[in-house]
Amino acid sequence: MSRSPFASTVTVGEAVPAGTPILEFLAARFPAVPSGVWEARLDSGLVTDEKGAALTRDAVVVPMMVLRYYREVAHEDPIPFAEEVVHVDDHLIVACKPHFLPVIPAGKFVNETLLIRLRNRFNTPELIPVNRIDRETAGLVLFSRRKETRGLYQGLFMERKVSKVYEAVSLNRPEAGGPFRVENRLVEGHPWFRMKEGAGPSNAVSTIELIASKGTGGLFRISPVTGKKHQVRLHMCAIGAPIENDRLYPDLLDEAPPDFERPLKLLAKEVRFTDPVSGEPRHFISPRSLD
Numbered sequence: 001m002s003r004s005p006f007a008s009t010v011t012v013g014e015a016v017p018a019g020t021p022i023l024e025f026l027a028a029r030f031p032a033v034p035s036g037v038w039e040a041r042l043d044s045g046l047v048t049d050e051k052g053a054a055l056t057r058d059a060v061v062v063p064m065m066v067l068r069y070y071r072e073v074a075h076e077d078p079i080p081f082a083e084e085v086v087h088v089d090d091h092l093i094v095a096c097k098p099h100f101l102p103v104i105p106a107g108k109f110v111n112e113t114l115l116i117r118l119r120n121r122f123n124t125p126e127l128i129p130v131n132r133i134d135r136e137t138a139g140l141v142l143f144s145r146r147k148e149t150r151g152l153y154q155g156l157f158m159e160r161k162v163s164k165v166y167e168a169v170s171l172n173r174p175e176a177g178g179p180f181r182v183e184n185r186l187v188e189g190h191p192w193f194r195m196k197e198g199a200g201p202s203n204a205v206s207t208i209e210l211i212a213s214k215g216t217g218g219l220f221r222i223s224p225v226t227g228k229k230h231q232v233r234l235h236m237c238a239i240g241a242p243i244e245n246d247r248l249y250p251d252l253l254d255e256a257p258p259d260f261e262r263p264l265k266l267l268a269k270e271v272r273f274t275d276p277v278s279g280e281p282r283h284f285i286s287p288r289s290l291d
Contacts (some may be wrong), residue, residue, distance in 0.1 A: 011065070024041070083118070085115055086284050090276075091149045093112070098138055099138045103132045109135075115143070130156075132266075140286050145290060163273070164227075166221070168290070170265075171244055173216060173241065174240045179210075184204055186198065204224075206226070206232065217228070244264075245265055
């Protein structure tokens with residue numbers, strides 16, 4: 001049994017009556033989770049309030065109360081691909097993630113994640129990712145090693161001071177040769193894990209260019225200005241060049257287990273920024289390719 005090192009959170013809605021039994025609230029909020037699972041978590045001290053105090057089966061909830069809970073995974077299928085470490089110093093680790101490996105624990109993955117692999121490899125329990133990429137995507141991820149400088153690296157991404165380059169393969173090549181600039185508004189779609197284009201001011205911007213032709217498609221370089229969820233995948237669809245082996249876009253395929261022989265042809269290839277600690281220019285390039 002693997003326990004996630006991260007607590008998930010849920011906020012009690014304003015419409016939930018004060019004094020609602022906690023098991024009743026959890027059953028309504030998570031109908032897919034058997035009541036026995038919540039009982040076992042409560043009995044094991046795996047459900048707490050916002051301050052970390054363990055809650056029992058007899059606890060009640062009130063509107064806007066924050067609950068934290070730890071998941072346990074009975075079995076994890078191994079991800080048969082290894083990460084590559086690109087850079088290590090006292091403050092930062094840069095690793096190139098393989099396709100199919102999650103960055104952090106989520107869902108049915110706990111130990112089979114890049115974060116836990118690197119924490120164990122470098123014996124650094126305080127390691128935290130500074131940026132993230134999709135489980136299906138390969139490429140560069142930055143990790144902070146120290147709490148005292150973590151905010152400096154996180155601030156680079158929040159303030160858009162990081163230049164990122166992705167590469168993608170599509171079996172389609174737009175008639176217009178490009179380069180393309182895509183600007184639109186991305187909002188949560190249905191199901192919840194998909195995004196879609198919505199009305200309103202743009203919140204997602206990318207430039208895309210074809211760098212090599214192959215058959216009816218080719219290899220593309222994408223430079224996202226913003227960092228919305230699934231932005232690169234949707235913007236490739238927007239120019240008529242959906243990424244090869246994309247199971248979510250433009251259409252949602254069945255949710256069968258991933259096919260390790262057919263990875264999403266998307267790679268977080270390059271990252272550039274000025275190091276906020278040393279002041280030095282940084283340029284990291286993934287050793288992977290999509291060939």
